[in-house]
Amino acid sequence: MKTFDIFPIKGGVCAPSGFFADGVSAGFKPNGALDVAFIYMQKPCIPTAIFTSNTFCASPIKHFYQEVQGKESNFVLINTKNANALTGKEGIEDIKLYLSALKERFPQVQNPIASSTGVIGVRLDTQKLIDCFPLLDLNARGEESAKRASEAIRTTDLFAKEIALRIELENGEVFHIGAMAKGAGMIEPSMATMLCFITTDALIPQEDQKELLHKVVKTTFNAISVDGDTSTNDSLFLFANGVSGAYDKEAFERGLEIVMKKLATDIVRDGEGASKLVRFRVMGAKSEEEAIKASKALSNSLLVKTALFGCDPNWGRIASTIGASGVEASEEKLSIFIGNVCVYERGVICFDSEREGRAYEVMKKESFVITCDLGIGEGEFSTYACDLGHKYVQINSDYRS
Structure with missing residues (x-):
């Protein structure tokens, strides 16, 4: 029997309590377009992630496995126009360089996560990233800053992709799920097939995060195709800070299904040159x-x-x-x-x-x-x-x- 109600709300990844996000221009895209985004969490959490099945996974994914997996993190930095993929040891060293500079500027940042999308096989201009750090406002929160973040992670996407839900339980408790994604090409059903960042203030156990994320990805991001190609950078993250104190497994699964199905079909609808x-x-x-x-x-x-x-x-x-x-x-x-x-x-x-x-x-x-x-x-x-x-x-x- 259904014991919850789900309502669409605004705010994207900033909708859940304790999450901040924004997008800025670092000069990767022309004409001052937004091209770097961040998500900051006041309360660190252990992220649950699913990555590409491509053997040549990008440097940000390798860095995550080496430096962040299993640890609490409170920051994600996302750049566009350069995938930092097939860049060897130098690609990982580049990540360490700019994340070190990030932590120097923002001492509250803990085990930051790098994420990249764009051209494969080109070294990342780390100085552009470092130079944009003064533009990052870690207090940015709300509908407009969440929109800027979702805009900044676009590559060939024609439109930004974000969603947020308010989930009310029968006992009166409430939690939220927010998300943003990008993807329009190199989309094939073999893992996540894009970049996606999901935030929630639900008090969801770590084992449920892993179970539900893998269950829902099967019928959403693993069930879409634009061109049959699997990217080197495909990444799906779930960040749960638990600050609402509320959780119901059935309700969370249903909310996660709505969020991921909406973003997955948005990606197909936005397939490069697509009309159907x-x-x-x-x-x-x-x-x-x-x-x-x-x-x-x-x-x-x-x-x-x-x-x-x-x-x-x-x-x-x-x-x-x-x-x-x-x-x-x-x-x-x-x-x-x-x-x-x-x-x-x-x-x-x-x-x-x-x-x-x-x-x-x-x-x-x-x-x-x-x-x-x-x-x-x-x-x-x-x-x-x-x-x-x-x-x-x-x-x-x-x-x-």
């Missing part, structure tokens, strides 16, 4: 694992994604992708729906001119569902993807400029 958000629902699979495999194959298929771009209800590409995914499937048991239009049903082609027209109208929408029923078992899973068109090629043909 499509849910690939695979049901009737032999197992959930097989449903995941087929659904991810569909969300990563370039042929399927280009058909989405052209509003082409080419169900043959969908069927072919399922057949090539390696899951148990049969022509006589498979059914395919574009929206609510059945185009193939258990070996029978339903794709006449009338249904093609209806399916085309569905695909013209900004968001719709493609359902594939394998007709074999109870396995079900959904992934989220966008179309792939000319603008994606244009953006990524000269990303370093």
Whole structure:
């Protein structure tokens, strides 16, 4: 029985008590655009994190493993335009250099965390970061400063991504969850697929943090794809300071699901050059694992994604992708729906001119569902993807400029 209520509020990562954040310009982006963000916590906490599955993880992730994992931290510094990835030992030394300068300026900072996003394979200009430290106001808190932080972590993102919730328990206790994320390219369902920072004042045990974060990431950030590429810098952080004194596991899980699903679908909706958000629902699979495999194959298929771009209800590409995914499937048991239009049903082609027209109208929408029923078992899973068109090629043909 539901024993809580959830309400959307403003404030992003600053919505929970005890969290401060802001964004400033260090000169990484042109024209004075915001390009460095921070999150500061009055009460340090042990962060829970999930990182990229890419073998060549970036220097900030290596630094976290070496210097911060398992320790209390109260500060995150995020820069854009440079991923500090594939920069060797020098990349980690660069982090130590600017974080040392940060602690000199702000003695209250404890075990700071570095996070970066941008071009791979280029040394970070640490002096630009150090020179911007006088601009950091660790007392910055509220809706506007949270917005500036979410703006500062953007790269090719067309819009900032943030959310905050107020969760009221039946006994009158209240806690909050806030978050911000960035991501529009190099998005593939293999871990977190972007940068995401979640804050909460819930009194959540460390073991619950790990359990719930890994559980929810499976159906959110691990279930999205823009282009099938996994970044070197993918990072998902959860910071829980416990200052509200309130916690309910079911309520927190539901709030976390809302936060992560919203940010995950925002990332797909903002996919570089994207015009559509499509849910690939695979049901009737032999197992959930097989449903995941087929659904991810569909969300990563370039042929399927280009058909989405052209509003082409080419169900043959969908069927072919399922057949090539390696899951148990049969022509006589498979059914395919574009929206609510059945185009193939258990070996029978339903794709006449009338249904093609209806399916085309569905695909013209900004968001719709493609359902594939394998007709074999109870396995079900959904992934989220966008179309792939000319603008994606244009953006990524000269990303370093």
